[in-house]
Amino acid sequence: MPLTPIRQVFEAAVEATRFSDRNVYDQSELLREWAPAKDLQVTLGSFISAAECQVIHRRLVRAVFFIELVKADVTSTKYDVRWAERFPEGDPRIATFDQCCEIYEKICRQIHELLNDEVFRTEFALVVRWGLSPHEIPLDYETKNARPIHSTANLSVLRDPNYSRLLRIRRSLLDPTLNPDFQLFVGIFDKIRVKSYLTDRALTGGYKTNREKRWEAHPASPQFAYRRDCLAIELCLIEQLIHFESFPPGTIRYLEAEGLINPERKVARCPVTLDPLDFELLAQEVADPTFGRSAYQVGHLNPLKAGEGEEFRHAPANISWITEDGNRIQGHLTLKETRELLLRISRNYEALIASGEISPP
Template sequence: MTFEQDLHDLLTNHEQTTVSDSFGGPRLGTKKAPNFSVSTMARELLVIVQRYPTHNISIKVKLLDEVFRNQSKGLVNFSSEFLNLIQRIIRFSFLIELTNLSISSTKMKTRWFPGEINKGLGNTTQKQFFQPGNDPRSVTFDECLKIFEKVTDILTLEIQDVEFFKFLKNLLKDKYGVPYQFVFSYADVNKDPIHTADNIKLVINSDIIWLINARPIINASLEKNLSDKIRVKSYLSDRSLTGKDKTNRAKRWEILPDDYQFSSLENCWSVEKKLIESLIHFENFPQEVFDQLVSKGLISPSKSIATCPVTLENFCFDAINTKSEHGKAEYQVGHLLPLKKKGIHEGQNISWQSYIGNRIQGDLSLDEVNVILDKIFEKKYGSIKP
């Protein structure tokens, strides 16, 4: 056996014992299949590293561990924090969450093991194989291994910087982002295949730095359903039966790049930041939380009331920070230019909307809505001027 074969078999076998019939394979008994355990894979990978101490990747992992421990003044090899980091490297390098055949949820799998997925072809839907050469998101195990190696190289260099290490530690501790949130993205989202070593890049911008500092302060004042809503609307796809990718709650950067719901990780950060910044300016937002954000230099002390972009009514924090029935939320999230009209899932195109405002807009752009409202006002009152 070799390092490569051991790791390939570990990940492939674990997928086969967890994925069940989600992608056309045989059903694993009558009970719900277990979830793919990234934490288990991380621990097993470190066992393989110890088994092949002279392998190039083993050396890189140990070097990363050494730098990590030096920065954190730790004394124990492969600490829990380091294991957390390895989990995220594995998740990014080797794995993807695809929407299952029933389009009801996502299931974790490797990037190389074949499986059936539903794809849209014009007005029809066909089952197609997710496998290297047949889907831009699928690549060989060897390519994933190159990505793992490159990510390890980048991190080994970067964490020697004190500020980067501090950011990384805060990222690893943060519990409000999506599971296994990380800071690697794609240089060219239109590349086919997209998931290659020469197409990945480290991305740390002002949005994620702001979010890592603001999330703990903000989320302490939010009901769980509101916190979950912000996370879902920022990072996950809606249920779709009409796009090129039949998807439901998948990571937006892991759906087909030419599908209308696709968005880069960086754009998703900007969406979450925009939704939180707007929420801060709702009427009755807790003053003590606002003051804490100001004291941390995260927001300006000036305060204006956020309004619905369609109806112009003031938003009220008490109305949104409460439990609501599914589909009957007082406030919703909408794109000013709908995604199906070539809008982009990014901060400058996202907004909270009142329930009525969202219904008025429908699948129109905000500009189209305003033209219609102006015409209605003009017909009723003879002029749109005050």
């Protein structure tokens, strides 16, 4: 099927003042009439609504044909097509329009086949209803080392039982019919979403970033992360949150009864100060935020630019809720360096107090 008019629609969409995937959908009926897409839409329509089918199509097109690149001045991001001329020569994220069509065909057929599995159908419906962003769809790269990274061989549907659990936890916390405090959690999830999925602002170095999707950053950038890692980080931060002091006990009991969390009662602590983290304080801040101030933040235990090993990646083992004091103390140091600094300070205080050179605080 000749799809050249669709290419023109996509290229016009990224030149608009404001990118709109809804407008792209309205103008890309020809793509939806292509057999792989049409077969998928028919099957999706058998268990989700027409509006939800539209959401799936919009997210799939967004993930396959478009990318959100940081602007040259690193002030914000701008949508572009995967074959855009502003990519540097040899950038592994480039894909031609025809290559994107091949990816689209592969993913449509892969999802269509997976929908024969009732478990996957249930999970896929949850993605539409409880996705945190208009871009969420379970697609991921096999490896960041592929050249190009965006190809039929390297992009597939993500199957991960922890993602299914994450979606069900979201529903438990955000569904007003299940949780009377859902509005509070909407604000908390917004904080989690930014830290889980979007790059930090990096104005220097070889790979400048500013709030792109991490899996769309240059794969050689320390800010890059697979979508599966970002989802795992969100789950990690939620599980830490549930172990804050004063977290609603009724919600804990519900999540345990649904088999979504384990019954461990270990209190979450700041990794630097080791102070216990208090849910009521976080809730107060979300309800009444103060610009430029936040008692609780989310940070990397080891800064992404501080090294090359696994411990310096954007991954669950390297991220945590942290107090404002802890974040200020740590600065650019690794967690190990920070704790060594605190121990040195403590030993110096003890020695000088014992010698009488200073008074106890």
